[in-house]
Amino acid sequence: MFAYLLRRILYAVPILIGVNLLTFTLFFVVNTPDDMARMQLGMKRVTPDAIAKWKHQHGYDKPLFFNAKNSGAAHITDTIFWDKSVGMFVLDFGFSDDGRNISREIKTRMLPSLAIALPTFLVGLLLYVSFALVMTLLRGTFLDTAGVAICVLLMSVSSLFFIIGGQFFISKLWHWVPISGYDSGWGGVKFLILPVLIGILGGVGASTRWYRTIFLEEIGKDYVRTARAKGVSEWAVLFRHVLKNAMIPILTGVVVVIPSLFMGSLLTESFFGIPGLGSYTIDAIQAQDFGVVRSMVFLGSVLYIIGLILTDVSYTLVDPRVRLQ
Amino acid sequence: MNFIPVILWSDALVFLLLSAGGVGVWHVRRHPHLLLPWQRVAQSSMAMVSLLLLSVFLLIGGLDTLHFREALPNQSGAYSPEVLSVLDKLLVKLKSQTEKTYSAPFATTLYAKETYTDAAGQVRRDYPKLRYGGAHLTDLSAKNSDVVRRSVQGGLVGLLVGIGLLMLRRLQPFALSLSKGDSNNARVHGSTCSPRTGKLLGSPRTGNVLASPLVIAWLMLCLFLGILANLATVYHVLGTDKVGQDVLYLSLKSIRTGLIIGTVTTLVTLPLALFLGIAAGYFRGWVDDVIQYIYTVLSSIPSVLLIAAAVLMMQITIDTHPQWFDTAASRADLRLVFLCLILGMTSWTGLCRLLRGETLKLREMEYIQAAQSFGVSSLRILTRHIVPNVMHIILISLVMDFSGLVLAEAVLSYVGVGVDPSMMSFGTMINAARLEMGREPMVWWTLAAAFSFMLVLVLAANLFADAVRDAFDPRLNRTG
Numbered sequence: 001m002f003a004y005l006l007r008r009i010l011y012a013v014p015i016l017i018g019v020n021l022l023t024f025t026l027f028f029v030v031n032t033p034d035d036m037a038r039m040q041l042g043m044k045r046v047t048p049d050a051i052a053k054w055k056h057q058h059g060y061d062k063p064l065f066f067n068a069k070n071s072g073a074a075h076i077t078d079t080i081f082w083d084k085s086v087g088m089f090v091l092d093f094g095f096s097d098d099g100r101n102i103s104r105e106i107k108t109r110m111l112p113s114l115a116i117a118l119p120t121f122l123v124g125l126l127l128y129v130s131f132a133l134v135m136t137l138l139r140g141t142f143l144d145t146a147g148v149a150i151c152v153l154l155m156s157v158s159s160l161f162f163i164i165g166g167q168f169f170i171s172k173l174w175h176w177v178p179i180s181g182y183d184s185g186w187g188g189v190k191f192l193i194l195p196v197l198i199g200i201l202g203g204v205g206a207s208t209r210w211y212r213t214i215f216l217e218e219i220g221k222d223y224v225r226t227a228r229a230k231g232v233s234e235w236a237v238l239f240r241h242v243l244k245n246a247m248i249p250i251l252t253g254v255v256v257v258i259p260s261l262f263m264g265s266l267l268t269e270s271f272f273g274i275p276g277l278g279s280y281t282i283d284a285i286q287a288q289d290f291g292v293v294r295s296m297v298f299l300g301s302v303l304y305i306i307g308l309i310l311t312d313v314s315y316t317l318v319d320p321r322v323r324l325q
Numbered sequence: 326m327n328f329i330p331v332i333l334w335s336d337a338l339v340f341l342l343l344s345a346g347g348v349g350v351w352h353v354r355r356h357p358h359l360l361l362p363w364q365r366v367a368q369s370s371m372a373m374v375s376l377l378l379l380s381v382f383l384l385i386g387g388l389d390t391l392h393f394r395e396a397l398p399n400q401s402g403a404y405s406p407e408v409l410s411v412l413d414k415l416l417v418k419l420k421s422q423t424e425k426t427y428s429a430p431f432a433t434t435l436y437a438k439e440t441y442t443d444a445a446g447q448v449r450r451d452y453p454k455l456r457y458g459g460a461h462l463t464d465l466s467a468k469n470s471d472v473v474r475r476s477v478q479g480g481l482v483g484l485l486v487g488i489g490l491l492m493l494r495r496l497q498p499f500a501l502s503l504s505k506g507d508s509n510n511a512r513v514h515g516s517t518c519s520p521r522t523g524k525l526l527g528s529p530r531t532g533n534v535l536a537s538p539l540v541i542a543w544l545m546l547c548l549f550l551g552i553l554a555n556l557a558t559v560y561h562v563l564g565t566d567k568v569g570q571d572v573l574y575l576s577l578k579s580i581r582t583g584l585i586i587g588t589v590t591t592l593v594t595l596p597l598a599l600f601l602g603i604a605a606g607y608f609r610g611w612v613d614d615v616i617q618y619i620y621t622v623l624s625s626i627p628s629v630l631l632i633a634a635a636v637l638m639m640q641i642t643i644d645t646h647p648q649w650f651d652t653a654a655s656r657a658d659l660r661l662v663f664l665c666l667i668l669g670m671t672s673w674t675g676l677c678r679l680l681r682g683e684t685l686k687l688r689e690m691e692y693i694q695a696a697q698s699f700g701v702s703s704l705r706i707l708t709r710h711i712v713p714n715v716m717h718i719i720l721i722s723l724v725m726d727f728s729g730l731v732l733a734e735a736v737l738s739y740v741g742v743g744v745d746p747s748m749m750s751f752g753t754m755i756n757a758a759r760l761e762m763g764r765e766p767m768v769w770w771t772l773a774a775a776f777s778f779m780l781v782l783v784l785a786a787n788l789f790a791d792a793v794r795d796a797f798d799p800r801l802n803r804t805g
Contacts, residue, residue: 018622026638035641152791156728156784158735160755161776168762266629267736285633286741293634300627 001316005309012305019301020085027290028080033060036290058097059083084294093295096284102295105280112182113264113276115192120199121261124207125254127200132211133238136219148212154205163271166198180273195272199265214249218242247318255314256307263300331392331408333658338589338665339390362717365796370538372792375785377542382580382782388412389581392654408654412581416574418558422457424569427761430770431560433459433468458561472560476552483551487544564770566757572771575749576778582750583782586665586734587727593669594726598676599719603711605677606684607703616681624674629737635667636742657745664737664744668730676722683715717797724790728783735779751775 027036037054038046055061062080087094093102135147171179177194218224219242227237264278273279277296284292315322332340353359366372389412394404413420427436434452443449454460459468553573556562563572605616623631643649643656650656687693688711696706731751737743738752739759746753754775761768 014618015622015625018618019626022622022626023634026634035645038645152787153784156780156787157776158732158751158755158779158783160735160739161772164755164759164762164772260627263627266740270740281630281633282740285637288637290634290637293630293637297626297630297634300630301622301625304625304627 005313008309008312012302012309015305016089016298016301017085019298020088023294023297024081024085027294028060028064033058033080036060084291088295088298093298094291096292097287097289102292105292106277106295106299109264109275109277109280110262111184112274113262113269113278115188116195116199116268116272116274116276117261117264119192119196120265121257123196124200124203128204128207129211129243129250131204131208132215133243135208135212136215136242137234137238139216139219148209151205151209151212154201155209156205159202159267162198162202163267166194166201167271170194180271182272182274191272191274195268195274199268210253211246211250214246215242218246221245244318248315251314251318252311255311256304258310259303259306260300262303263296327396328393329396329404331394331652331654333392333408333655334662335585335589335658335665336390336392338592338662339387339585342588342592362796366792369792369795372789373539374542375789375792377539377546378781378785379789381546382584382785385412385577386581386584388415389578394652406652408652410581412577416577419571419574419577422561422571424455424458424561424565425453426565426567426569427768428455428458428561428565428569430562430564431459431468431472431556432564433462433465436766436768455561457559458565459559461559472556475555475559479551479553479555480548481551482555483547483549484544486551487547490547491540491543563774564768566771567761572774575754575771576774578749579751579754579775579778580782582661582744582748583731583734583779585661586668586744587730587786589662589665590669590672590730591723591726593666594673594676595719595723597669597673598680599712601673602677602680603684603707603715606681607688607707607711609685613681616677620674620677623671626671628671629740631671632664632667632737633740633742635670636664636737639663639667653747657748660745661748664734668733672726672730676719679718679722680715683718684711687711687714717799721790721794721797724786724793728786728790731779731783731786735775751779 033055034051037051037060041050041054052061060080062083065079065081084094091103093106096102096105131147135144138144138147167179170176171194177190181191182188183191215238219238223245224237224241227241228234232240262277263281264274264276266278266282268274269276269278270282280292281296283289284296353363389410391411392408393410394406394408397403397405425435428434429436432455434454437452438450439453440448440450441453459465459471462468462471553562557571557573561571561573563576565571566575601616601619605613639660643660650659693706693710696710701709734743734750735752735755738750739756743752744750754771758768758772758775761771
């Protein structure tokens with residue numbers, strides 16, 4: 001187990017290097033630091049001096065990958081790629097274009113993101129699985145068909161409409177909860193209700209249908225027939241047998257997103273004014289702050305890889321046949 | 326010649342897709358075993374109704390893809406910088422009848438009061454009359470009865486045209502048997518106006534044609550289009566936006582953007598996923614390692630961020646190279662094509678993984694081993710044995726992805742990393758609508774229009790995709 005984890009973690013290093021190389025290529029090779037400086041300083045009437053100064057300030061006045069002027073290891077270490085990438089592996093993200101420490105921002109913004117994402121995830125999972133179980137229990141009836149129809153309908157509505165509609169009706173028209181905002185501590189709960197509700201609603205169609213398919217696939221298997229033949233009640237079949245055996249496909253989809261909950265949801269956070277990582281990213285995208293976007297890409301990949309490893313570990317918990325080696 | 330055709334990049338890609346689709350249809354029609362699952366799709370009335378709706382969207386998008394530039398009236402050899410499409414030409418009334426600013430659906434006046442000098446020279450503060458919306462009315466109080474009268478008229482005409490086309494299709498099997506040589510021609514022609522209607526009518530299993538859901542849907546559609554067409558010429562059926570453009574026109578123009586995002590993206594995903602997935606699964610070893618590494622790297626990056634990063638970079642490239650583009654439309658278009666490219670680059674990994682898994686399974690099959698031991702070359706095994714056997718996975722995943730891509734476009738454009746702001750799309754409409762919702766009194770019709778158009782498009786796509794999946798998925802056991 002331990003050796004397996006170690007190997008997986010070591011395997012993550014080349015992947016992260018690949019991620020870094022990719023974003024680096026996107027940010028610095030496709031568009032040279034000169035282009036970026038011109039962009040940041042305004043497109044017209046930018047003197048070469050100003051560009052050189054901007055590049056020096058932000059540490060972009062070095063060669064990209066290979067420094068021919070230095071000797072020894074400095075060939076590689078005295079370059080933009082080295083400067084901008086190595087720090088990330090120890091989670092030191094450097095400074096954003098407006099001079100703030102990115103690591104610090106991430107730390108303070110993690111909590112609000114989590115405050116939205118965690119309830120959405122947990123309550124959502126519970127609801128979706130229960131809906132799917134009920135629909136499986138009622139399979140073939142009118143209610144099941146109606147449920148599927150509603151799911152398809154909800155799937156076809158863009159999440160933007162859920163957010164705009166929810167804000168309009170619940171907050172603006174009926175004044176139940178504030179439209180947007182955030183507060184730490186218990187006072188913040190009233191701000192969180194709407195985004196969490198909308199997050200759950202946005203996922204209900206696709207997820208419920210997905211779980212229903214999993215359960216239906218499971219319920220057609222031989223062991224279910226045997227259990228029924230032994231006289232086990234339909235409820236017991238569903239909860240004691242089907243749910244347990246459907247755990248593997250469910251976990252495959254679920255566990256991998258748990259670490260990414262930290263990243264927050266871009267849309268929800270920017271609509272509801274939550275000062276989390278999602279809105280941080282959107283702001284950075286709109287302000288074209290590459291340092292922040294690169295850091296978030298890196299962080300996202302790290303969390304995704306952790307999610308993959310956790311998925312494998314979780315298999316061993318629900319299925320004793322799975323052994324990691 | 327008073328115009329020159331313009332083929333934008335996205336147009337060219339659409340034509341490429343259409344011709345590929347045409348070859349695909351021709352190939353499938355010649356092979357009964359390939360046709361079989363499609364016949365199962367055709368048996369599902371839900372799928373056919375969705376397909377009918379989708380084909381209306383496709384028709385609108387297709388007309389909007391034929392671009393040209395008109396010649397300037399008094400100069401020879403000079404063309405207008407504005408790139409128009411056939412759809413613009415057909416909807417010239419909708420396009421040109423712009424008001425000053427917001428007006429509600431079916432309104433005859435602007436949405437906000439303004440101070441203006443009337444004909445008598447008096448300064449008044451009132452809702453100014455619209456330039457075009459309801460301009461034919463002499464008595465504004467007669468608006469409601471006029472709307473009803475026009476709806477009935479338009480609906481009747483639409484219904485009659487619909488029934489007429491149906492009758493034509495009904496006679497066709499007759500005509501087909503008379504002149505066999507012309508059959509292909511008739512089919513091609515038929516598929517542009519009333520797709521599949523004829524197929525269903527011609528098939529023996531529909532005894533009572535008039536009661537089939539497809540026919541009802543077709544008549545409803547004709548009725549609806551008739552009403553809409555008759556009203557839209559004199560009213561702003563969905564209101565006007567901030568600069569007075571007809572929202573119906575904006576919505577119709579947005580369809581092409583959504584369709585292109587949903588379809589052209591597959592031009593990127595498909596080859597990548599197919600080649601890499603099959604190669605990884607079949608050759609294993611270091612090829613597999615390299616390909617797995619590539620797709621793990623790509624899929625480990627949160628896709629929104631990767632798209633955002635790539636779009637930002639592309640934006641800078643476009644901004645720093647204005648000399649590449651001769652018209653504003655070609656710039657916006659290139660951005661659209663790039664967006665498809667980027668969406669494709671981030672979305673091929675899922676399909677690739679599926680194909681790799683399936684190929685791993687297939688290569689252990691007896692018939693592949695037999696082929697190998699006969700000394701059949703790898704390339705031939707891949708093309709003759711593996712690819713046909715993973716086709717259903719590709720098809721299912723492509724149709725399932727379509728609606729997701731249409732939805733993704735809206736979100737991306739909303740965030741500001743989607744299509745060019747000058748290009749009409751559902752995302753840019755929603756983006757505009759968000760500010761309008763905060764106005765007092767509220768402007769709701771842009772959002773409502775984007776909502777309903779997107780809902781119909783995505784719902785139809787989802788339902789059709791479901792039917793395709795049901796028909797092609799070999800895991801579902803069918804009897805008979």
